[in-house]
Amino acid sequence: MTPFYLIVFTALLLIGFVVLKPMWIKQRRRKVMSQAFPREWRRILKRNVPYFYQMPADLQLQLKQHVLVFLSEKKFQGFEGIEITDEIRVTIASQACLLLLNRKSNYYPKLKSIYVYPAAFVTRHESKDSAGVLQSQSRVLSGESWELGKVILSWKDSKHGALVFNDGHNVVIHEFAHQLDQETGVANGAPFLKSKNNRCWSHVLSKEFELLQQRAAKGERSLLDHYGATNPAEFFAVSSEVFFERPTEMLKQHPQLYAQLHGYYQVNPAIW
Numbered sequence: 001m002t003p004f005y006l007i008v009f010t011a012l013l014l015i016g017f018v019v020l021k022p023m024w025i026k027q028r029r030r031k032v033m034s035q036a037f038p039r040e041w042r043r044i045l046k047r048n049v050p051y052f053y054q055m056p057a058d059l060q061l062q063l064k065q066h067v068l069v070f071l072s073e074k075k076f077q078g079f080e081g082i083e084i085t086d087e088i089r090v091t092i093a094s095q096a097c098l099l100l101l102n103r104k105s106n107y108y109p110k111l112k113s114i115y116v117y118p119a120a121f122v123t124r125h126e127s128k129d130s131a132g133v134l135q136s137q138s139r140v141l142s143g144e145s146w147e148l149g150k151v152i153l154s155w156k157d158s159k160h161g162a163l164v165f166n167d168g169h170n171v172v173i174h175e176f177a178h179q180l181d182q183e184t185g186v187a188n189g190a191p192f193l194k195s196k197n198n199r200c201w202s203h204v205l206s207k208e209f210e211l212l213q214q215r216a217a218k219g220e221r222s223l224l225d226h227y228g229a230t231n232p233a234e235f236f237a238v239s240s241e242v243f244f245e246r247p248t249e250m251l252k253q254h255p256q257l258y259a260q261l262h263g264y265y266q267v268n269p270a271i272w
């Protein structure tokens with residue numbers, strides 16, 4: 001083959017790949033969605049995910065379809081002796097997929113694997129201090145979201161989050177909100193928005209973030225956990241937990257924040 005034909009051939013191959021790959025993925029997902037939701041998985045929802053039955057019927061169906069796709073694409077890996085079971089996979093997936101309802105979803109495209117620990121786990125972070133000396137810090141976490149393909153979760157906390165769905169704390173929602181945020185690069189509290197919503201979003205979230213920072217500094221109680229005052233990325237993740245878990249209170253106490261999250265997540269949990 002002459003170099004010219006080789007270039008044309010390679011270009012056609014590339015174009016074919018770029019155009020056909022999304023179509024192929026879409027078709028595969030449609031096929032997965034049309035499969036029956038296994039009876040055992042339904043039992044797991046009944047046992048571990050009571051909020052599922054409070055949702056409108058059309059959203060229940062959508063959530064089950066998302067769970068089927070999610071579990072066909074993401075790998076789960078157990079650490080510290082935990083064996084990955086359907087109970088773990090379905091309980092985590094059904095919370096992660098709440099954030100995808102009614103939206104054009106690409107199923108957390110950067111995410112490849114979910115690492116599961118039996119309970120809270122220790123991570124070590126290294127950073128240089130002002131003198132340039134490497135410092136190692138250990139932290140105990142119930143979840144962590146990495147920009148490049150991983151979410152790490154404590155099973156104990158993930159299960160508790162699904163069972164107790166009214167305390168405003170949910171580690172799975174928190175970490176997957178970070179994943180949505182990380183789709184546009186480093187997490188900064190600004191997930192992908194339709195451009196016309198950008199200004200309003202940053203105005204409302206900045207205002208609410210400052211308010212939480214003030215309350216946290218004074219030690220005042222707040223519907224939103226003070227951890228959300230750490231930075232805008234944590235504020236978005238903490239707000240997402242409260243939006244799904246304590247929606248009526250958020251609507252009452254933070255109506256503008258609720259309206260922004262309602263617009264973003266395209267669901268209205270206050271009426272479920």
Ligand SMILES: [Zn+2]
Nearest residue numbers: 174178234237
């Ligand atoms: Zn976080």
